Amino acid sequence: MVKIKVENLTKIFGRPPRTVLKKLQEGISKEKLLAETGHTIGVNNVSFDVHEGETFVIMGLSGSGKSTLIRCLNLLNRPTAGKIYVDGENITAYNKAALKQYRKDKVAMVFQHFGLFTHRTVINNIEYGLEVKGIPKKERNEIAAGILSTVGLQGWEDKYPNELSGGMQQRVGLARALANDPDILLMDEPFSALDPLIRRDMQFELIEIQAKLKKTIVFITHDINEAFKLGDRVAVMKDGNIEQIDTPENILTSPASEYIKEFVKDIDRTRVLQAQHIMFTPSALVTPRDGLKVAVKEMQKNGISSLFAVNNARILQGLVTIDDAIRAINENLTLENILNHEYHTTGPETYVKDLIPLASESKYPIAVVNEDNKLLGIIVRVSVLSSLLA
């Protein structure tokens, strides 16, 4: 379901902003416009949808308009032209009262430099949104205490923000946004000001929190690794335009422009691609009922020396190797007797990076299974290990 629909959004800085819209439509360049009229283009005719419960990452270098864009989504920046629909309502047409209500109920923001109120304690920072809403003190306290433990800030409630480390401060920022229980979480480079180790922890925690709360998140970053790690879909911005919107895997495998190609060059593919992206459907499978002869024939036909055995529901039973199969036929054993379990299994969402040790220590393909142990596909060792070279 579409949660946020952005249509032909344009934001121009400089007064009066509308006068240059026409020039912009005629395709004037950013530099030329600045020189001629002194106007700056923040966002230029951008359209996209954000689905409910998805993490939508907007990635771009500084000056690409990403922060301007996210500030349009809660109207901290008033768009010059275009429409933004949230749950089907055009928020750009809101009057003052409706806008306040929208900000109180539906949307909350996390800021790059935290934007914490340094004159309030941690708990009072978290309560701020509820206070503005007019929720009674006691109820506020209970909600804030609950959020506090979600983000791991217990014991810090009576400290002031400046007594906390950067990572802790951004937890407060996140908690303050979550306390309002918004549908939409806007995160403007929330982890950029943190050092790399803390950043990794925070990214991990955000993924965990998101798995629980399933908010619609719009996340801004200039770090492509972060974008690909967190984003269900990623929009790449350049000079106020969106160059490509797609899943990380698709951007990686089919970049839309030279600019993006340049961007993804340095990406560590093994951290983006998951088991499900490199697995394939096995050309041959065997069920216990088929018997050993069928198994040998299948291996011979496909030129392989082992295959997986599954039952009728495709639940993985084990592995049959050619050596075991020949031996079993000679010794009159059945297929069940010789099932081998020395292979590795993995879930579909495991990153390729984590498969590398499995692939290097086992001589059999890796089985990709779901939580019911149903076989989804197999990964041959060569496709994991070769990714080390790319």
Add this chain to the structure above:
Amino acid sequence: MSEFPGWIVIEVGKYVDSFVKWLLSNFSPFFDAISSGSMWMLLRFEGLLYWLPWWIVLLVVLLVSWKVKNLLSGVIFASLVFMIGLLGLWNLMIQTLAIVLTSVIISLFIGVPIGILMTYSNRVNSIIKPLLDAMQTMPSFVYLIPAIMLFRLGKVPAVFATIVYAIPPVIRLTDLGIRRVPREMVEAAHSFGSSSWQTLFKVQMPQALPTIMTGINQTTMMALAMVVIASMVGAPGLGMEVLIAVSQIDIARGFEAGISIVFLAIIIDRLSQGIAEKFKYPE
């Protein structure tokens, strides 16, 4: 020697004089209201300070200084006040304090809202800024002229002149304090749907408070600095004592009154700074 041609000299004073007369004849209820309002406040403060037994005053100074600074400053400040009493200037000190307190409180009531208006409106800002510059660069004697013209002689013109002289810091620092609140913090307040009033009172004012407190400290010190000059329009108190001593070349009398003003200045400065310090948040 070349002389400025006499025939183009304009006698502007005449027009000002008639303007003031016009003001007084047409708006006298207005000036009377201001006059009786500030007089009322002044008398309340004076009454309160006279009513308090002298040792309670000392005790209050001791306890407040202990709370905002430490026990030693408490003892020192209380003994300084005690010494003013020993010099036989207790009642004059109270008259001076009443004028200073009244001027400072009226300055805050006028100055803080003006400071807030300045941050919100560039037009107000561009009108007030040069006015403040003028008020601060003009010699303080000059304020006595409109003060006498509008309020004649006595305590009220003294309060008026003191306010004009002392109000700029609290206006400037209120403006500065609010302007210096980080943009992201104000954005954060807005992003939660705060109204402008909520943003002002829950975020901007508390953030600006340490700066505003510095402004109040400076305003208070300037009000105290004005006491001698204000006595020229008839304000009683330590300032009047100094003025009389100067005109009579009475060194003893001048020294006693002068040193008392210095003591008051030290105490008020340290205490208001100490209080301002209490409003700072951990950085």
